Amino acid sequence: MSHHPIIQTEHLTFRYTTEEGAAPTVLDEVTLSIESGSFVAVLGHNGSGKSTLAKHMNAILLPSGGKVYVNGLDTTEEAHLLDIRRQVGMVFQNPDNQIVASVVEEDVAFAPENLGIPSAEIRQRVDQALATVGMSDYARHAPHLLSGGQKQRVAIAGVLAMRPRCIVLDEPTAMLDPVGRREVMSTIQALNRDEGITVVLITHHMDEAAQADRLIVMQGGQVAADAHPSQVFQNVDGLRAMGLEVPQPVALMYELRRHGLNVPLDALTVDDCVRALKLLLT
Numbered sequence: 606m607s608h609h610p611i612i613q614t615e616h617l618t619f620r621y622t623t624e625e626g627a628a629p630t631v632l633d634e635v636t637l638s639i640e641s642g643s644f645v646a647v648l649g650h651n652g653s654g655k656s657t658l659a660k661h662m663n664a665i666l667l668p669s670g671g672k673v674y675v676n677g678l679d680t681t682e683e684a685h686l687l688d689i690r691r692q693v694g695m696v697f698q699n700p701d702n703q704i705v706a707s708v709v710e711e712d713v714a715f716a717p718e719n720l721g722i723p724s725a726e727i728r729q730r731v732d733q734a735l736a737t738v739g740m741s742d743y744a745r746h747a748p749h750l751l752s753g754g755q756k757q758r759v760a761i762a763g764v765l766a767m768r769p770r771c772i773v774l775d776e777p778t779a780m781l782d783p784v785g786r787r788e789v790m791s792t793i794q795a796l797n798r799d800e801g802i803t804v805v806l807i808t809h810h811m812d813e814a815a816q817a818d819r820l821i822v823m824q825g826g827q828v829a830a831d832a833h834p835s836q837v838f839q840n841v842d843g844l845r846a847m848g849l850e851v852p853q854p855v856a857l858m859y860e861l862r863r864h865g866l867n868v869p870l871d872a873l874t875v876d877d878c879v880r881a882l883k884l885l886l887t
Contacts, residue, residue: 607834610638610639610640610641610644611639611640611641611675611676611692611693611771611803612637612638612662612673612674612675612676612693612771612803612805613637613638613639613672613674613865614635614636614637614638614641614658614661614671614672614673614674615636615671615672615673615674616634616635616636616672617632617634617635617636617637617651617658617661617668617671617672617673618630618632618634618668618669618670618671618672618764619631619632619637619654619657619661619666619668619669619670619826620632620669621732622726630826631654631657631826632654632658632661632816632826633654633825633826633827634671634827635654635658635671635826635827635828635858636671636691636828637821637828637831639771639803640803641770641771641803641806642797642801642803642804643797643803643804643818643819644794644797644803644804644806644816644817644818644819645803645804645805645806645809645817645818645819645820645821646805646806646808646813646814646816646817646819646820646834647659647805647806647807647808647819647821647822647823648808648809648811648814648820648821648822648823648849649809649822649823649824649849650809650824650847650849651809653823653824653825654823654825654826654827655780655807655823655825656690656775656776656807657846658807658823659773659775659805659807660695660775661673661680661694661696662675662691662693662771662773662805663675663689663692663693663694663695663824664686664689664690665681665695667680667681668680668681669717675689675692675693676689676692676770677770678818681838687720690767691720691767692711692765692769692770692771693767693769693770693771693772693773694763694767694769694771694772694773695772695773695774695775696757696760696761696764696772696773696774696775696777697760697775697776697777698775698776698777698779698780699780700753700756700757700759700760701756702778703763704748704749704756704759704760706749707749708744708745708746708747708748709735709740709743709744709745709746709747709748709751709759709830709850710731710735710744710745711762712748713731713734713759713762713763713766714727714731714766715734715763716763716764716766716767717730717731717766717767720767722795722874723843727766730765730768730804731744731766732744733765734762734763734765734766735759735762736797737762737765737792737795737800738758738759738762738792739758739766739788739792740755740759740762741756743755743759752782752784752785753780753781753782753785754782754784754785754786754788754789755785755788755840757777757778757781757785757789758788758789758792759790759840760777760820761774761777761789761793761796765796770771770801770802770803771778771802771803771804771805772793772796772802772804772805773805773807774793774804774805774806774808775802775807776808776809777789777793777806777822778790778808778813779809786810786813790813790816793806793858794816804817811838811849811850811851811852812852812853814834815838815852815873815874816834817834818833819831819832819833819834820832820833820834820837820838822837822844822847822849824847829847830843833872834873835871835872835880836850836871837857838852838873839870839871841855841856841859841870850871854872854873854874854875854877854878855872855873857872857878858870858872858878858881862872866885867885868882869880869881
């Protein structure tokens with residue numbers, strides 16, 4: 606295993622340039638390091654800089670100031686671009702914009718074909734990627750007939766076929782119904798847990814953020830919090846001041862504490878709540 610983190614930003618600053626000259630700063634001196642094999646959620650409002658940060662992680666955007674390294678490679682060096690894109694795959698909000706072929710398995714084969722990988726190996730990668738996301742039965746289907754959650758899983762399979770070390774997902778469930786959201790979230794968790802793939806999940810859903818090992822909260826282009834979700838969510842007032850809600854189990858515990866009950870604030874799930882309340886009642 607290499608010792609440097611899979612993604613590292615050092616004083617990363619970014620401004621979109623406009624006709625009129627310099628635009629407002631979207632990312633302001635962001636220094637982060639993302640460990641290989643971790644599952645990191647990045648939470649924040651629209652305009653907090655979270656999507657812009659995501660797009661720096663595989664050199665879709667390049668810094669206005671500071672540096673981004675992917676597995677030690679500087680994203681501004683053009684010679685590294687292909688290597689960086691192979692190591693870090695992106696999945697976006699709208700699955701319809703990511704699907705290019707009229708048959709699921711051809712769509713998943715698209716990126717590895719572009720990399721010039723031999724067809725026997727592509728076949729293997731496509732089958733494996735579809736199995737990993739639970740979509741093997743749909744290999745010969747037309748993508749436009751799938752549900753939103755299924756399309757998003759095909760998009761994830763397309764990234765997996767590149768054999769990346771890291772997958773960055775930018776609000777991948779924003780356009781999905783609750784079933785689709787659950788499908789995508791359990792797929793992401795399995796990739797991280799079973800395949801050891803580093804996952805960076807950009808989201809504004811508290812319950813999704815709660816599932817990560819580490820939660821980074823962005824506010825005004827800066828890192829406002831960075832810790833385990835159970836720690837971050839204990840700061841209920843601080844998050845609410847930023848206009849962010851906490852997961853319902855945390856909100857419940859917060860209310861109970863305000864009414865004088867001695868319950869912990871680190872309950873992230875309904876099960877955690879049940880355990881805490883049982884302890885209180887016994």
